[in-house]
Amino acid sequence: MLSSLKKPLIVGTLLAAAALGLPGVATAATAGPVDLGTLPGDTFSRVTAINAAGTMVGESYPRDVRMRFHPVKWDKHGRISALPTLGGEQGSAIAVNDIGVAVGWAFDVHEEVHAVRWAPDGTVTALPGAGSSSANVISRTGVIAGSSVTAQGTPVSVRWAADGSVTELAALPGGGQTHVTGITGDGALISGQAWDSAGNDHAVRWNATGAITDLSPGNQGNPGATAAAINDFGVIAGTVTEAGRQVPVAWKRDGRQVRLDWPASPASATPRAINNAGVVVGSGDVDFAENRAVRWSAGGVTVLEPARRSEAVALNASGTVVGNVESVAARWAADGTETILGALPGGQYSWATGINPEGTIIGMSDLSYGWHAVYWPAS
Template identity: 40%
Template sequence: MVLIAAVGFTGVPSSASAAERDAATNSLGASGEAFGINDSGAIAGLVYVNDSSAHAVRWAPDGTPAELPKLSGDKNSAAFAINSRGTVTGWSIAGDGIPHGVRWNTDGTMTTLPPLPNDTFTSVSDINDSDVVVGMSRTSDWPHAIRWSPDGTATALSPLPDDDASTAHAINESGVIAGGSITYDVTRAVTWDASGAVTELPTPAGFESSEAKGINNNGVVVGEAWSGNGLNPHAIRWDPDGTITDLGTLPGHTDSGAAAVNAEGTVAGFSRKAYYEPHAVRWSADGSTTALSTLPGDVTSEARAINADGTIVGHSRSVDTSPSGVHAVYWTKDGKVHQLRGL
């Protein structure tokens, strides 16, 4: 998935090589994060300005960044997903820190995505080529999975029977949504079909909870499973034939998580030692694991999304824990890391 351009955007530029992107990257590399990429190579994310405020950005396939507008009076924003039509979805965040889900349309207009009745704010996760957006509506406590139709109408996605809350993280072109159903102390990976019917995905043996984070058009679902109190998560793949695969970790690591899967079955995510020092990883369709490099001088990284040709986006971080220490990056299929340009 990708991010949309600023007001007046009229289409998705043609694909560009890594060399062309690098040529557009100046010495002011982006302090920020990349969250989505489409099959044309456009990238969605955010850039930090003056080491504080966050600005939703779309990087064209040639590496050129374009800032996306905020809602009137809002201070920060972030873009998380874009479809092949060029429609982008993300957050615009008020001065009080309350996020409002928004959709940036290809004609340059913005659509606010409303919360469910009695909820106070929304967050968004994904959008498909039909302009259907998924995310969460919530108050200060329980989240509620939600689907917004192209006209902005909000529909609640019910959790499993007797559960209290739900999360929605990804949607494919058939309208199948991947997420989680939550009770007080247990989360269960689920999918919702286009009609809204919910189906539980089995939690792997040896784990107590699970959550689905990504889904491709073949119905392959990825996410993670963990033991009590969220300890030692492992990246998991659920195949349509019912096969469940623990994707494991890098050598010497204890934790992992899967964020996205492309049509070939290649998975992007992270591996880490306990809660420390995550490293971006790629799992091939056969389950083999490849560590993805950080930028020179950085110490941690995380992969967020992957497109059809295997390009992965995410971030690389230095020991500096301030916003200036995190860098928006992408990895080409050969595993090489490249920094994206700042505004």
């Protein structure tokens, strides 16, 4: 595989770059991704999260008309092992914290689904809840958040403390469902979305008691606001809707909303991730509604890939960004240098979906018969 190396262009030069074409592109060899494989008897796999130590979690599943997901984890060397369920056939590991505690969902012997926690040694514990539930995020301190169903059958978002006690996260007054999108490292704040009585979605934040703060109260009558990600300082990146387009914003811990510049307005731009330095990455629409990978920082907005369809989806503390360019995984260094990461032998496509502090990247790549979880070791 070949890697493309080039510097980003500030968005103010985007149209000029499109008119003049790309500057000269240097190339360098890359080893491509490492195939994380599947459990015996399965055909496909997906990696959902990686921690600072390089432990990865996800799912493995067979080629079958009846999807049967099996929870798995991989060590830092890419060796796969099955995670136990609650006696049922299926499950999935969704997140893992830095001490190796993973969370997700699993079936019991009655084929009912429960939010679960796996200890570093793989021991599985069902989290308390009245009905079907799933754990979606976990903090450094072991606080977990996800979804559940009340005894009356109402879907709700919940917070499980490190001791397992459960707190229902409040909905908007007169509102309906809620959805968790992130959690701070100490577990004190949770980001998410909540729907009002008119069916409009709002960006919201919950504290440790489950109390809700509407970050977009002026959204009434608009079709949506999103809280995509939260950092350890409680800063949330997301969007509000104005005149039918998504406007990128950040909410400070005190609730103040700050607009993230997008000079290609009236086109939309969408944040996807934020690190503890407050750097935000995502994608923005340009000509012909094509996305471009974007980074917002104290220095302004930078289009990381000015000429091709692309998106940025994650970044680490050092500012390394990952995403994809024309459906192939890509990495951007803190200085904006782009590296195309390639696909598995015989494959054409790949996606980078996460990166840990050491620079190990997770994602997926196609094969002639489907998709496998992959990782790119830190360089």
